[in-house]
Amino acid sequence: MSKMNRIPSIIDIIRFFLLSLPSRMLFKSPSCVYSSLGNCTTNTLDYAFAEDPNQYTVRAINMAYQNSMGQREAPAFSDVRMMNWLYNCSSFCSNVPVPPCRQPGYQDPRNCYSCKCPRIFGGQYCEQLPTGSAMNCNGAVIQATSSSWRTLQGFAGDPDSYDPQSDATDCFWHITAPAGRRIQVRLSSPPDQCMEGCPWQSIEINLGQFDLYGMIMCCPSSVGQVYTSVSNLVAIRGAARYNQLTFGLDYRII
Template identity: 30%
Template sequence: MLNGQSTFTRESLEKFLDDMDRLDAIESKILGVQHSGIKERLRRPNQTEEEQPDMLPFLFEGDIILNEEQMNEILSEAEEQLEAKEAKDENRAVKEPRQRTLSSSLAGRWSQMPIPYKLSSNVDRNAVMAGIRQWQDNTCIKFRQVYSTSGQGNMLEFIKGNGCYSNIGRVGRGAQQVSIGRGCESVGTVAHEIGHALGFYHEQARFDRDSFIRVMTQNIQNGLAGQFSKQSAQRMQTFGIRYDYGSVMHYGSKGFSTNGRNTIETIDRNYQSTIGQRFGLSFANVKMMNKAYCGGQFVNLNCQNGGYPDPKDCSKCRCTDGVAGRTCNQMRSTRTKCGQLIRASTGTLQTLSQSGAGECNYMITAPAGRRIVLDISSLRFASGAPCPSAFLEVRYANDISVTGARLCSGSRVRITSQSNQVIVLYRGSYRSSFSLRYRYDPPTPSGGVTSPPQTRRPITQRPTRPATRATPSPGGQWTQWSPCSSPCGGCGTQSRQRNTPFVAYLKSIHPFLISGLSASK
């Protein structure tokens, strides 16, 4: 299926399939399942390619093309993981993982902006452009359309191949193909494939996934255990961003299933209908890409609630869904004119409900050191896995900026927050509704709590701005402006200092004390 519609030759495709078979044999041992050859499997008819065009059994993790160097790195790491598992099972010492240099990293970043791209004549132009806009409108990454692959250097070429697939990061020289085939035209799917080309792995391949999901090996098709490989902390950068169930890069719950049952189950079952969405980029997707490409010394804005300096407007913070304000310190208002900041009480259960079409954003807070308990008694939405566009989302983890549990069906649900804040997002159609009751836990007797909940700075309903103060200007000459700290359009800074004896004295005490005697822009 790939020969003639990708950069593979017949020989390199044969080598790739041999390596995929070897990878599956290793992963089968890691996961404790039986291995069957992938080539034998490809001879048997299967409808997966048509039903799930981003779950192609002969590609790495269903939609990733690896070059020879990348495949060798993947195989080497899988062998290290198997060695570590066998050593643990046999109660013997585990070898130190091989350290890799940056040049051997699979997530090759694009160093030149804008990134050239070409559209093949038969690809869905509107779908590709919508996916590009997802990244270009929300990050500092820029794209530029060209009409020939010659003389462009590194670039993307969007084709209509058999399925959805891409390379991982920037590879080699010249054009690398991104296939947007039949069934791949949703904006989320196109953004997903572009995410691979920019260096993103699948979310469920994170090194810390075992704290968030379970791989249900008994439900995986024979010969496809290798599709559930896990990257190491040495290779995958997360920039400190929590595992995101709502990532557009996450597998759905039934990927490569042999019996229609789940191959991935979330450890917290409330998140089961969150994974696998292809409606668009999540806040964490955008934040991580901005951290990777728009880094540098950001302006210190004291962003709250998981926000960060907006790479397109350095005067404000970029806020998660439902939150607004220059520093992400207030709830975002909506046309539905609902939603509010609510302070929970411990003595009385309070009720929160909403119905009909619209969006509502609620923040429930409790005193410092208390957890919030929610009893959701009624959910009326169109069911689905993942939830479709109408749902109730509850963010109750310590990091309330990452996608919460999206609920669209099921019986009564009880949720206890990890901190003293909960965000509730209602996204309803005209038949939708929900009802819940909430309170915060009463004080725990002395000695009853070993790990207190995280306490957050309270959110306000109106944006606040610090008062502007004039700083006395000491004598002395200013130095030249430094180069901008952000090379590709992000929120960078430039600085200069005034050289005075007083500055020299402060430097001798502590270097951070001179910030008031410097200028930045």
């Protein structure tokens, strides 16, 4: 099928719609939604049309989020929420009490008694660790109780598979701390597959803005950099399209 006759995907449709909106409707907060489909850059075209081929066409203000820009894996949670808001989808649930959604979840217009959650949360009310789709996933909720560094050794995927997959499989981890404390994390061992945009293996670390994507990492250049959570929860997603994802992530409470 030629490019001109290609049937648009849901990602194409949402991206076209978001790009045609006035900026005042897209950005209701001062933070840039790096992972939105409305972001014009793509992971594979970071240098496209640049006068200097060694400089990014679009550079993230916070470089920890450079790999999150231009993702085309799926609509971001903020994209879906924006579409539901624009089309007043909550009207489908006008006769149903609003469920007690946690995190940035909201009443799901397709199932009014449950919540629409970011992918890093599961359960009826976004209160649980989601079930990962990857085989050999060792996802877990980890209690951080020490101010000394501890290490999460995460893995997900098939170590015997060397066939690239079109869709990523994933695995999730939550690191929690006592109320009133925060968490520091640092990558100690990166995934095996390092490539710009992290298309084959990656970990995504969300420090507390759970309606947005987190920092996506896959290369040794990310090792050792310390990040501090917003509250007492850090959510992590591991994704693999090739072989088995393995990584080490240090954590402690402060």
